[in-house]
Amino acid sequence: MTAAPGTDWRPVLAPAIVRRHDPVRDVDLLLLPERVGVLTGSAAAVVGLCDGTRSVPDIVDDLAERFPGAPVATDVPPFLERMRKEGWLR
Amino acid sequence: MTSADPSPARPWALLAELTHACPLHCGYCSNPLELTRRSHELTTDQWTDVMRQAGELGVVHTHLSGGEPLLRRDLEQIVTAAEAAGIYTQLVTSGVGLDQARLDALASAGLRSVQLSVQHADPRASDRIGGRRSFAEKERAAQLVRAVGLPLGLNVVLHRENLDAIDTIVELGVSWGADRVELANVQFYGWGLLNRAALLPTREQLAGARDAVERWRKRLNTGPELVWVVPDYFDGVAKPCMGGWGAVSLTVTPDGTVLPCPAAAALPGLDPPNIRDRPLDWIWEHSAAFTRYRGTDWMADPCRSCARRDEDFGGCRCQAYALTGDAARTDPACRFSPDHGVIRVPADEGADATAPVRRRVPGRSEGAATWV
Ligand code: SF4
Ligand code: SF4
Numbered sequence: 507m508t509a510a511p512g513t514d515w516r517p518v519l520a521p522a523i524v525r526r527h528d529p530v531r532d533v534d535l536l537l538l539p540e541r542v543g544v545l546t547g548s549a550a551a552v553v554g555l556c557d558g559t560r561s562v563p564d565i566v567d568d569l570a571e572r573f574p575g576a577p578v579a580t581d582v583p584p585f586l587e588r589m590r591k592e593g594w595l596r
Numbered sequence: 597m598t599s600a601d602p603s604p605a606r607p608w609a610l611l612a613e614l615t616h617a618c619p620l621h622c623g624y625c626s627n628p629l630e631l632t633r634r635s636h637e638l639t640t641d642q643w644t645d646v647m648r649q650a651g652e653l654g655v656v657h658t659h660l661s662g663g664e665p666l667l668r669r670d671l672e673q674i675v676t677a678a679e680a681a682g683i684y685t686q687l688v689t690s691g692v693g694l695d696q697a698r699l700d701a702l703a704s705a706g707l708r709s710v711q712l713s714v715q716h717a718d719p720r721a722s723d724r725i726g727g728r729r730s731f732a733e734k735e736r737a738a739q740l741v742r743a744v745g746l747p748l749g750l751n752v753v754l755h756r757e758n759l760d761a762i763d764t765i766v767e768l769g770v771s772w773g774a775d776r777v778e779l780a781n782v783q784f785y786g787w788g789l790l791n792r793a794a795l796l797p798t799r800e801q802l803a804g805a806r807d808a809v810e811r812w813r814k815r816l817n818t819g820p821e822l823v824w825v826v827p828d829y830f831d832g833v834a835k836p837c838m839g840g841w842g843a844v845s846l847t848v849t850p851d852g853t854v855l856p857c858p859a860a861a862a863l864p865g866l867d868p869p870n871i872r873d874r875p876l877d878w879i880w881e882h883s884a885a886f887t888r889y890r891g892t893d894w895m896a897d898p899c900r901s902c903a904r905r906d907e908d909f910g911g912c913r914c915q916a917y918a919l920t921g922d923a924a925r926t927d928p929a930c931r932f933s934p935d936h937g938v939i940r941v942p943a944d945e946g947a948d949a950t951a952p953v954r955r956r957v958p959g960r961s962e963g964a965a966t967w968v
Pocket of ligand 1: 618619620621622624625626627662663664690713
């Protein structure tokens with residue numbers, strides 16, 4: 507689970523995670539039996555693309571188009587890797 | 597945040613103690629010594645309303661617990677109400693009574709995950725600790741949960757009788773297909789404090805168990821996540837009880853009492869509010885029970901001037917009260933507490949192998965301690 511994935515990694519939410527909008531705090535949440543993850547800022551958009559069909563470069567391209575000028579290429583791959591290490595993404 | 601803050605952060609989690617009735621009678625049960633009778637339990641409509649109010653307050657996660665929550669015939673309806681309120685549900689069960697039909701009904705009501713208590717990896721020891729033959733039913737319950745595809749956690753309360761069995765307990769978690777094994781060192785209040793002499797491990801046992809957990813963490817690339825809940829008696833470090841008083845979580849007991857922590861009912865003069873009398877948002881924001889130890893303003897020294905006060909919140913109020921008679925004192929588990937001696941002495945003496953275990957009356961929620 508913690509071994510680094512290859513370059514063809516297609517991130518997907520780990521099984522059993524429930525994604526839900528929290529209307530009280532107006533944030534998107536990832537829910538697991540003992541954990542709550544809060545998707546702040548652009549994290550919700552990034553995680554929304556993790557459906558198991560897109561590779562990391564695909565996700566970066568998609569976001570670069572939607573958010574021109576944002577530091578997508580430098581910020582998104584390490585973010586995805588952190589999410590994987592914490593067990594949210596596979 | 598201070599106690600004067602007019603609107604504290606919203607709670608994330610609700611511990612719903614649906615009933616105190618339980619077929620098991622573990623000697624460290626976290627239910628209060630004074631158990632609520634079944635006739636005093638909230639109704640289905642009242643629990644439905646608790647879930648609605650909790651969702652509106654910001655709760656996103658609930659543990660449906662007990663006692664044994666499966667003894668509530670309306671558990672499916674309570675799950676439905678939680679799901680409708682946007683709350684993720686986890687059933688916390690002994691496994692007794694979880695057959696295929698019940699699990700299917702719960703899963704279609706929206707149940708998201710199951711946490712199963714196991715007392716030991718050895719069936720006979722597990723049955724002895726739980727005070728009832730139940731291991732076979734737990735094993736079957738685990739298989740059913742796996743088959744239906746829900747996440748499965750095992751919860752093992754650790755004490756003198758099972759701390760030497762970490763290896764077999766982890767192996768059990770692997771073979772039952774658990775996603776998570778929580779190894780929770782016993783807490784000493786309520787029943788646990790009553791039975792402290794029988795439950796208290798030795799320092800050597802704890803060191804051995806800690807090493808075993810480390811070894812397994814290195815070995816297990818896949819398989820269950822191992823969670824080690826620290827033994828505060830031995831570490832000299834107070835635990836950040838509940839993530840802070842009235843900070844992230846609330847408990848509703850079987851009769852509708854609302855508490856910042858399940859053990860808080862034992863605190864004198866807390867005058868805990870009840871969901872039958874007051875709305876949940878008022879209770880969270882304004883009731884004396886929730887504001888009394890919220891934040892750091894209530895602290896005295898050594899906590900008041902301590903750098904760790906925002907990390908451990910001065911430890912556990914219930915333990916401070918149980919061991920010093922004053923809930924506002926520093927938790928004696930902390931090595932800086934002037935009362936730390938009351939912990940050090942029993943921890944250094946270790947368990948008394950001849951101490952009897954006082955248990956709840958089996959299968960009934962009423963009645964206090966009996967000698968077994
Ligand atoms: S008796 Fe045991 S299984 Fe039942 S609620 Fe208490 S600790 Fe849990
Ligand atoms: S003195 Fe209080 S705040 Fe400091 S470590 Fe001990 S319990 Fe925590």
